[in-house]
Amino acid sequence: MKTQADNQQLPNDGNRPGIWQLIRPYWVSSERWLAFALLGLILTINFTTTYAHVALNKLHGGLTDALVALDWPLISMTMLKTLGIGVVSTIMPLISVLAIEYLTLRWRTWMTKSFISHWTRHPAYYQLERDNLITNGDQRIAEDIKLFTDTTINLFTNIIYVVVNVTTFTIILWGLSGALSIPLGERTLTIPGYMVFAVYLYSFAHLALTHWLGKVLIGVNMHRQTVEADFRFLGMQMRENAEQIAFFGGGDREGQRLVSRFGRVRDNTLLMMRKTFKLSLFQSMFAQVFSPLPMLLALPLLLSGKITMGGLTQITMAYGTLLSTLAFFQQAYQSFTNWVALANRLRDLLWALSKARDQLAGISLTRQGTALFCDGLTLFRPDGVVLSHLPHWQVNAGERWVVTGQSGSGKSTLLRACAGLWPYGEGSIIAPEGVRTLFLPQKSYIPVGTLKSALAYPLEPESFTDQQYRQALEDSCLAERADSLTESGRWQQVLSGGEQQRLAMARVFLHRPDFIFLDEATSALDPDTEYQLYQTLVEKLPDSTLISVAHRKSLEQFHHHILTLAPGQDK
Numbered sequence: 001m002k003t004q005a006d007n008q009q010l011p012n013d014g015n016r017p018g019i020w021q022l023i024r025p026y027w028v029s030s031e032r033w034l035a036f037a038l039l040g041l042i043l044t045i046n047f048t049t050t051y052a053h054v055a056l057n058k059l060h061g062g063l064t065d066a067l068v069a070l071d072w073p074l075i076s077m078t079m080l081k082t083l084g085i086g087v088v089s090t091i092m093p094l095i096s097v098l099a100i101e102y103l104t105l106r107w108r109t110w111m112t113k114s115f116i117s118h119w120t121r122h123p124a125y126y127q128l129e130r131d132n133l134i135t136n137g138d139q140r141i142a143e144d145i146k147l148f149t150d151t152t153i154n155l156f157t158n159i160i161y162v163v164v165n166v167t168t169f170t171i172i173l174w175g176l177s178g179a180l181s182i183p184l185g186e187r188t189l190t191i192p193g194y195m196v197f198a199v200y201l202y203s204f205a206h207l208a209l210t211h212w213l214g215k216v217l218i219g220v221n222m223h224r225q226t227v228e229a230d231f232r233f234l235g236m237q238m239r240e241n242a243e244q245i246a247f248f249g250g251g252d253r254e255g256q257r258l259v260s261r262f263g264r265v266r267d268n269t270l271l272m273m274r275k276t277f278k279l280s281l282f283q284s285m286f287a288q289v290f291s292p293l294p295m296l297l298a299l300p301l302l303l304s305g306k307i308t309m310g311g312l313t314q315i316t317m318a319y320g321t322l323l324s325t326l327a328f329f330q331q332a333y334q335s336f337t338n339w340v341a342l343a344n345r346l347r348d349l350l351w352a353l354s355k356a357r358d359q360l361a362g363i364s365l366t367r368q369g370t371a372l373f374c375d376g377l378t379l380f381r382p383d384g385v386v387l388s389h390l391p392h393w394q395v396n397a398g399e400r401w402v403v404t405g406q407s408g409s410g411k412s413t414l415l416r417a418c419a420g421l422w423p424y425g426e427g428s429i430i431a432p433e434g435v436r437t438l439f440l441p442q443k444s445y446i447p448v449g450t451l452k453s454a455l456a457y458p459l460e461p462e463s464f465t466d467q468q469y470r471q472a473l474e475d476s477c478l479a480e481r482a483d484s485l486t487e488s489g490r491w492q493q494v495l496s497g498g499e500q501q502r503l504a505m506a507r508v509f510l511h512r513p514d515f516i517f518l519d520e521a522t523s524a525l526d527p528d529t530e531y532q533l534y535q536t537l538v539e540k541l542p543d544s545t546l547i548s549v550a551h552r553k554s555l556e557q558f559h560h561h562i563l564t565l566a567p568g569q570d571k
């Protein structure tokens, strides 16, 4: 069980959380010790690799001088050392990659579990959809967390590596490059470690121009995640509703919608390509124009005899290494823009989840006693339009009520309010405490899996015996499925509308709830089967309280009371 500190915190001030609030929770969670140990291992390997490069740099300088002097014993010794260090610096990064992947997986797992726990609570997953608070929440959890953790670890370890490398090679280059003396009339201007200044000046100019050209990529990247997710979502919807679309002959229309949605992906990719090309072109032109710079800068030292040919190799190598290390900041610019975009999408999700958590309900719902009691209840649509008004409605334990009224008068909304899923309105509802309640809508959710797990939902399939399952199927006029209990399938696609409603009714017989809310739960059945089901229901569960939303008059005979909802007036 996760503790409070072991979860991604939702903001409490109603504002979008900062990136730090997204990153910090994992690094202070109970996983932190292993996480820091792995990070330590990765950084140690990176440092070791840096020093291997330093050693190689020295060895190369020595090798050049040994070659010039044709000193064979020195040449073979230096080559052996180079080989040894080369092997170490090849294996170390492989271990580092493994550690990075493992750390990323652990962080992703932690964040995914945290987000899922927030998303499935309240129930936020329903509130986000009902109030259209955010798009593609599920895909943000599935995709964006993965990319975010991956990019954060890679950017961070690379930055540390770069900082260490930059410091090391700055010191080396400072020592190697000596001072540049420029005669200015009678005086001489001396610039110590002038090659270091040159490389930093060059890199800073490069980065500033990269940022100027590339900052637009943050927005483009963020938009990319959204349009890609929207396109995937439309495809998913088509898959889910394949049959209805086929009946309507809506394939062409869906095709057009998909192509138009893909058009946004294409436009975004083209924009991205244009911006990236511009950036890359600038970066390579800049590098090309300034490539002879280190040789030109070091030449005065060679010509004045201050350094040997080996010294020149060492200087240009150190300059090159420092330059390519600093170039990380320009190269990583695109990853950085992508990272900010991912972080923004996750920050938006955290914000939406906190909105769902903090939503103030206009309707107060409390639990106490054994009856259902609505007092001064007015149901609104989210935009404030009044749906219906119930000054006083009391349902005592064991009573059976049928709720009728015009389409759109708010019958389903009343049931949502009783389940605590509808905050828009005024008044209070006192729901019975500690009773088993079951809400059956017109179309019940049937999870993919065995028929047993579909019947037992949301409990585990082991919660009931085979005999209980068979009996429930028989009671709900679905006895012909009794031999398919362990069969796995996509029942929502396989079963007819009426069969799905009978399966949902079988849940009622199986779970034997104290309070049963049926929202047109038998509307797809023929009158005889519907009659038989209600007959069995009142016989088998005589003490259960029943509230049925129904348009058919024939159902009134199974109920003691009728509640008719009248459409309300605008507030």
Ligand SMILES: Nc1ncnc2c1ncn2[C@@H]1O[C@H](COP(=O)(O)OP(=O)(O)OP(=O)(O)O)[C@@H](O)[C@H]1O
Binding pocket: 130, 131, 381, 382, 387, 405, 406, 407, 408, 409, 410, 411, 412, 413, 414
């Ligand atoms: N999430 C929502 N956002 C905006 N409006 C909504 C939402 N859910 C329901 N409504 C509106 O609230 C009104 C009442 O809906 P409800 O489903 O309660 O009606 P009903 O009486 O059960 O209708 P029917 O008999 O047709 O099933 C409808 O006009 C509907 O469009």
